[in-house]
Amino acid sequence: MNRSRYVIRPIDAIDRAIISSLTDNGRITVRELAEQIGLSGPSITERIHKLEDAGAIQRYTIMIDPKVFGRGIAAHVQIRAMPGELKRVTQMLIETPQIVQADRVTGQDCLLxxxxxxxxxxxxxxxxxxxxxxxxxxxxxxxxxxxxxLPKL
Structure with missing residues (x-):
């Protein structure tokens, strides 16, 4: 739902500051964010909605330490699908809960x-x-x- 009713505009310094603050503390209140950025609460809320509508903010989440849950090993696996098996291997990656990220890449190995x-x-x-x-x-x-x-914004 596009609440903004405008053509998407370029991300400016204030938007970057909002995203940076939300990245550091996703639970910051709009009031605290407004004080930090130097805008009113309604202005911050409107900008957050515009950033969501533009896809700059895609979701709100938390980060956990897997070790707390007994998951003490992390690994990267380069995968080269056999001829004709890329679709099957891709589906297997999606269905394997231990895989937290998978990318199709260039080079000899087609998946990481x-x-x-x-x-x-x-x-x-x-x-x-x-x-x-x-x-x-x-x-x-x-x-x-x-x-x-996050990458440098």
Whole structure:
């Protein structure tokens, strides 16, 4: 639903400040955000709605630490689907709950997936499901140097 009733305009410095603040603290109130940015509450609300309508803000979410839930292993897997199996492998990626992100990429390997798992045995079980239809090259994450973040806006 487009509440804005206008043609989408370029994102400006105020929009970037709003997005940055919401990224740092998604639970910030409109009042706090207005004080921080220097606009009125209704102006902030209207801008947030316009950003949502434009697709600049797609959803509100939380970030968790998978280790708290016993999922202490992260891995990246490069997958090369066998000829004629790309559609099947893609569907398998979608249906595998341990896969938290998957991208179609260029290069020899056509897919890149990130997995969050309990242990190496679970990783082996997941990878084994794909082997009849693809080859896989796995890298276990030892530590994260840069946590997931937004690109520079």
């Amino acid at each position: 997936a990130k997995l969050i798992l309990n242990d190496v045995a679970e990783l082996e079980t997941v990878i084994d499901r794909f082997l009849p239809f693809s080859s896989a090259d796995t890298a276990i994450v030892k530590s994260s140097i840069v946590a997931q973040r």
